[in-house]
Amino acid sequence: MSSCLIVDDSKVIRKVARRILEDFQLDIDEAGDGQEALDRCGTSMPDVIFLDWNMPVMGGMQFLKNLRAQDVEKQPTVIFCTTENDMSHIREAMEAGADEYIMKPFDRDIIEAKLNQVGVI
Numbered sequence: 397m398s399s400c401l402i403v404d405d406s407k408v409i410r411k412v413a414r415r416i417l418e419d420f421q422l423d424i425d426e427a428g429d430g431q432e433a434l435d436r437c438g439t440s441m442p443d444v445i446f447l448d449w450n451m452p453v454m455g456g457m458q459f460l461k462n463l464r465a466q467d468v469e470k471q472p473t474v475i476f477c478t479t480e481n482d483m484s485h486i487r488e489a490m491e492a493g494a495d496e497y498i499m500k501p502f503d504r505d506i507i508e509a510k511l512n513q514v515g516v517i
């Protein structure tokens with residue numbers, strides 16, 4: 397079973413994402429900001445991370461840079477989740493090491509297609 401960490405400061409978005417991702421037999425964990433996500437990764441590195449951009453304490457970009465700087469056996473697949481008007485953020489995130497991105501609001505079909513694309517399901 398692949399493990400998935402949902403990182404978003406919105407409890408509603410985490411709940412929606414969790415409900416969808418659980419359908420794909422993924423083991424789900426959640427974090428409300430980048431720092432919390434780093435702590436989670438330190439305990440147990442997930443296989444895939446759904447990452448929000450704007451979050452308090454530590455945003456998605458800072459988290460991504462921290463994560464990619466870590467010397468770990470296997471880096472997780474990072475799917476950056478953003479709103480449509482964030483094209484510059486998308487470019488920045490991909491350059492910082494995100495593997496893929498999805499637009500918010502996402503639905504089951506979009507998530508399924510993306511998980512297929514990155515080879516998680």
Ligand SMILES: [Mg+2]
Nearest residue numbers: 405448450451
């Ligand atoms: Mg946010």
